[in-house]
Amino acid sequence: MKRLFTIHHLPFIILLFCTVAVFGQDHAPLPPIPVEATFGNNRVQFIGVINRPISADGKLGYFNLSTGVADYSNTPSETELVVVNNLTYKLIGNIKLTGGAVWNYKLGLVPQVGLQYFKANRTWLIMLNPSINMQPVKALETIGILEFKPALSPKSQLYTRAQILYSQGLQDGLHARSALMLRAGVTLNKFTVGLGANFDFYGPMKMEKDNIGLFTRLTL
Numbered sequence: 001m002k003r004l005f006t007i008h009h010l011p012f013i014i015l016l017f018c019t020v021a022v023f024g025q026d027h028a029p030l031p032p033i034p035v036e037a038t039f040g041n042n043r044v045q046f047i048g049v050i051n052r053p054i055s056a057d058g059k060l061g062y063f064n065l066s067t068g069v070a071d072y073s074n075t076p077s078e079t080e081l082v083v084v085n086n087l088t089y090k091l092i093g094n095i096k097l098t099g100g101a102v103w104n105y106k107l108g109l110v111p112q113v114g115l116q117y118f119k120a121n122r123t124w125l126i127m128l129n130p131s132i133n134m135q136p137v138k139a140l141e142t143i144g145i146l147e148f149k150p151a152l153s154p155k156s157q158l159y160t161r162a163q164i165l166y167s168q169g170l171q172d173g174l175h176a177r178s179a180l181m182l183r184a185g186v187t188l189n190k191f192t193v194g195l196g197a198n199f200d201f202y203g204p205m206k207m208e209k210d211n212i213g214l215f216t217r218l219t220l
Contacts, residue, residue, distance in 0.1 A: 031120070033220040038196040040213035043071040043078065045198060051118065051127075061088040063098065063116065063129075065143065081105045084143075086112065086131075094119045098131060110135060123150055133167070139176055141167040149187065157187040159194060159217070174204040183215055192217035 031052055038045045050064040063086045071078040086100035094117055102110040114131025125147035133139040144164040149157045163181040168174065178201045185194015196215035201208055 032190075034217055035220065036215055036217040038198065038211070038213060038215040040196070040198065040211035042209070042211045043069055045069045045211065059090040061090070061096065062086070063088050063100075079105070084112075086114075086116075088116055091115075098129065102133065107136060112141075114141075120147075124148060132170070137172075138170040139167050140170055141165070152186070155189060159183065159185045159187045159192045175201070175206055176204075177202060178206070183217075185215065185217070187217075190219040192219075 034047075034049050036047045038047075046066075046068040048064070048066045050062060053059075053061045055061075063084070065084040067080070067082050069078070069080040081103075082105065083103040084100075085102070086098040088096040088098050090096050096116045096118065098112075098114045098116050100112055102112050104110055111134040112131050113134070114129060116127065116129045118127045120126070125145065127143070127145040129143040131141050131143075133141055142164070145161065146163075147159070147161045149159045151157050161181070161183040163179075163183075165177065165179040167176040167178065169176055180199045182197045183194060184196075185192050193214070193216050196213060198211040199208065200210070
């Protein structure tokens with residue numbers, strides 16, 4: 001019998017899920033959706049974030065963090081794509097239970113459970129998302145985002161962000177993946193431009209790949 005679903009269909013299912021989560025609701029206002037591209041000295045990076053309620057009472061939500069990287073020669077070994085897809089459920093205050101899966105360009109489909117702390121206003125955004133990846137080996141993974149964006153004028157803001165990723169095997173205790181992303185720029189209405197720096201580390205030996213350049217960001 002022909003299989004109705006394979007891993008190659010996963011990006012299309014993720015896209016459909018994102019569409020339902022973003023547009024299949026009738027309450028307002030909704031949190032913005034930032035999309036960002038960084039053009040560095042070594043490669044290009046794309047980041048998109050969705051963090052929205054999908055139930056009328058706001059307790060059930062959807063979190064997506066999509067990251068893609070490629071060098072300027074389209075070298076296959078330098079191309080990366082990681083898509084985090086989680087349903088969230090509000091437990092107490094700003095703390096949510098998370099569960100879903102990560103589609104990883106090397107590991108495939110990785111089931112994931114965790115917690116998320118999220119708080120945002122016009123000036124600050126704080127998110128901390130520790131989670132446990134269930135396969136191919138159990139790993140502790142943490143994503144953290146801190147933004148500071150004070151007003152410069154009625155139509156402009158300073159935009160700064162520090163974003164971290166850290167993943168470590170639970171059985172062997174070895175480093176799997178980590179990253180530090182720094183951004184500093186100016187926002188005019190929904191458009192931001194500035195300087196960006198990425199410091200990525202891979203595997204137990206923490207092989208480093210740096211990327212520094214300009215970033216553009218659009219808030220939808």
